[in-house]
Amino acid sequence: MDVALHFKVQDLLARYAKTIDDDQLEAWPDFFIEDGRYRITTAENFARDLPLGLVYATSRAMLRDRVRALREANVYEAQRYRHVIGPPVIEPLDGGRVQARTSFMVVRTMHGGEITMFATGSYADRIVLDASGGEPRFAEKVVILDSRQIDTLLAMPL
Amino acid sequence: MSIAAESRQWPVEGLTRVPYWVYSDADVYGQEQERIFQGPTWSFLCLEAELPGPNTYRTSDLGTMPVVVTRDHEGALHGFENRCAHRGSLLCLDGRGTARDIVCVYHNWSYDLAGNLTGVAFRRGLGGKGGMPADARPESQSPRKLKVEALAGLVFGTLAPDAAPLEHYLGPEIVARIRRVMRAPVKVLGDYSQLLPSNWKLYMENVKDTYHASLLHAFFTTFRLNRLSQKGGIIVSESGGHHVSYAIAADSGGKEYEQAGMRAAREDFGLEAPELLASVDEFGDGVGLQILSVFPGFVLQQTRNSLAVRRVVPRGLEQTALHWTCFGFADDDAAMTERRLRQANLIGPAGYISMEDGAAPGFVQRAVRSAPDVLSVVEMGGASVASDDNRVTEAAVRGFWKAYRQHMAL
Numbered sequence: 001m002d003v004a005l006h007f008k009v010q011d012l013l014a015r016y017a018k019t020i021d022d023d024q025l026e027a028w029p030d031f032f033i034e035d036g037r038y039r040i041t042t043a044e045n046f047a048r049d050l051p052l053g054l055v056y057a058t059s060r061a062m063l064r065d066r067v068r069a070l071r072e073a074n075v076y077e078a079q080r081y082r083h084v085i086g087p088p089v090i091e092p093l094d095g096g097r098v099q100a101r102t103s104f105m106v107v108r109t110m111h112g113g114e115i116t117m118f119a120t121g122s123y124a125d126r127i128v129l130d131a132s133g134g135e136p137r138f139a140e141k142v143v144i145l146d147s148r149q150i151d152t153l154l155a156m157p158l
Numbered sequence: 159m160s161i162a163a164e165s166r167q168w169p170v171e172g173l174t175r176v177p178y179w180v181y182s183d184a185d186v187y188g189q190e191q192e193r194i195f196q197g198p199t200w201s202f203l204c205l206e207a208e209l210p211g212p213n214t215y216r217t218s219d220l221g222t223m224p225v226v227v228t229r230d231h232e233g234a235l236h237g238f239e240n241r242c243a244h245r246g247s248l249l250c251l252d253g254r255g256t257a258r259d260i261v262c263v264y265h266n267w268s269y270d271l272a273g274n275l276t277g278v279a280f281r282r283g284l285g286g287k288g289g290m291p292a293d294a295r296p297e298s299q300s301p302r303k304l305k306v307e308a309l310a311g312l313v314f315g316t317l318a319p320d321a322a323p324l325e326h327y328l329g330p331e332i333v334a335r336i337r338r339v340m341r342a343p344v345k346v347l348g349d350y351s352q353l354l355p356s357n358w359k360l361y362m363e364n365v366k367d368t369y370h371a372s373l374l375h376a377f378f379t380t381f382r383l384n385r386l387s388q389k390g391g392i393i394v395s396e397s398g399g400h401h402v403s404y405a406i407a408a409d410s411g412g413k414e415y416e417q418a419g420m421r422a423a424r425e426d427f428g429l430e431a432p433e434l435l436a437s438v439d440e441f442g443d444g445v446g447l448q449i450l451s452v453f454p455g456f457v458l459q460q461t462r463n464s465l466a467v468r469r470v471v472p473r474g475l476e477q478t479a480l481h482w483t484c485f486g487f488a489d490d491d492a493a494m495t496e497r498r499l500r501q502a503n504l505i506g507p508a509g510y511i512s513m514e515d516g517a518a519p520g521f522v523q524r525a526v527r528s529a530p531d532v533l534s535v536v537e538m539g540g541a542s543v544a545s546d547d548n549r550v551t552e553a554a555v556r557g558f559w560k561a562y563r564q565h566m567a568l
Binding site for chain 1: 346347348349350351352353354355374376377379380381429430431434479484495499500502503506507508510513514516517520
């Protein structure tokens with residue numbers, strides 16, 4: 001096992017989750033390369049090879065638009081996420097890239113204190129190991145939700 | 159809280175007032191199942207494309223009643239209650255599949271795809287022992303059959319044998335607006351569900367409430383895109399129960415968003431990736447938004463090139479499932495599919511212009527639970543339940559209550 005590679009990918013995933021959980025959403029798009037792709041889908045759609053996303057972005061600019069919409073336009077009750085991320089299963093790809101499959105859980109806590117298991121699933125990621133600045137970044141992140149059902153609404157990214 | 163619905167009186171003001179007990183009375187909820195969902199109304203069950211060939215099925219709902227929709231070996235559509243004639247178990251557990259017959263997992267009673275009981279395991283017993291008496295009538299409690307009709311790729315069902323034919327139920331204006339969107343064979347792009355923390359009627363009112371759109375949903379105005387929906391209007395069916403709201407897309411043609419100069423008045427307020435909204439006038443009439451609802455719980459939605467059907471299914475007095483299926487057409491090219499997928503960012507539980515609709519009905523539910531005898535004020539546009547050439551009106555909401563009261567005899 002390439003221990004350094006594993007640490008690098010795990011560190012990327014840990015920092016990604018911390019950024020969302022700490023509500024630093026403005027920094028979230030920077031985890032992607034400029035034409036990085038981000039999609040939230042369900043395990044059912046994924047298995048049937050259906051392309052629909054709950055969120056479907058094909059560039060970092062689209063992710064920045066989503067953050068600005070969440071900050072300035074959309075209305076949703078104050079809430080926070082807590083990601084718990086498992087160890088990634090990593091496979092090498094060509095061109096300094098790897099793919100990683102990682103389990104996650106997100107617990108949502110509402111401003112009134114209500115705690116809900118909001119989402120479980122896996123990340124299917126393609127990662128560029130030495131993207132701009134020498135940092136690893138996502139070329140693609142597909143968030144595959146185990147459940148087809150979202151409680152109330154899905155505002156912040158997963 | 160549960161007071162016999164018979165003691166409930168509608169306010170004397172009529173359709174301009176809605177009493178809050180309609181969202182919190184358990185007896186009212188029970189009567190809705192009987193009088194509306196299992197009564198002489200048509201419920202949307204699924205897309206025909208979800209039954210792609212002979213010997214296919216999918217599960218659906220008629221209010222709180224689970225149902226099976228099938229296409230038999232000759233291609234005919236059927237619908238029946240998803241309940242075994244024997245001990246009442248669900249017959250189909252999977253949401254979709256292929257089958258020549260339906261076999262209950264509990265005791266292997268079997269049915270054809272029209273819902274007729276065709277076999278009872280060990281009916282004659284084993285080795286001369288056990289089994290049913292010769293005069294037993296195991297089919298006496300068979301799953302109830304629905305009358306099923308398809309219209310332009312949409313499958314509807316009703317339990318009422320005397321229900322008006324589907325096209326009569328909808329009326330010509332609604333039928334025309336359904337056919338407008340369902341212009342070709344459908345290709346499903348995917349589906350998902352949303353659990354709403356509110357009574358089903360609060361969500362249906364939200365769908366029919368054209369007044370809230372630019373007020374609650376700030377996405378278009380924040381990004382200075384409000385010119386997108388300048389001219390429009392609503393159509394309310396004669397029964398009141400069905401509606402269409404529509405808006406002309408000022409930018410039909412889809413070129414403008416590709417020009418940087420059209421992004422927004424100020425760079426810092428525009429979308430950085432305006433290609434999200436790049437659309438084409440696929441219906442050739444300049445209408446960029448058409449929301450159509452059918453009483454009691456169906457929505458057909460065209461938001462530019464993003465197309466979806468929504469099924470509104472009660473899950474209890476204060477909980478509602480909203481099932482979305484997004485689609486395009488079999489003849490879409492790759493660019494059109496990509497447009498539909500990008501514009502799907504506008505809709506669903508994470509949608510820029512629909513995420514609030516998951517929460518707002520719940521805000522009402524939480525507030526009115528303790529105020530059953532207070533009334534909501536539904537007076538935008540006066541007391542009219544008629545079609546109008548503007549959308550600053552609650553005529554379609556009043557139309558919903560007109561149909562509701564007629565079915566409920568309230």
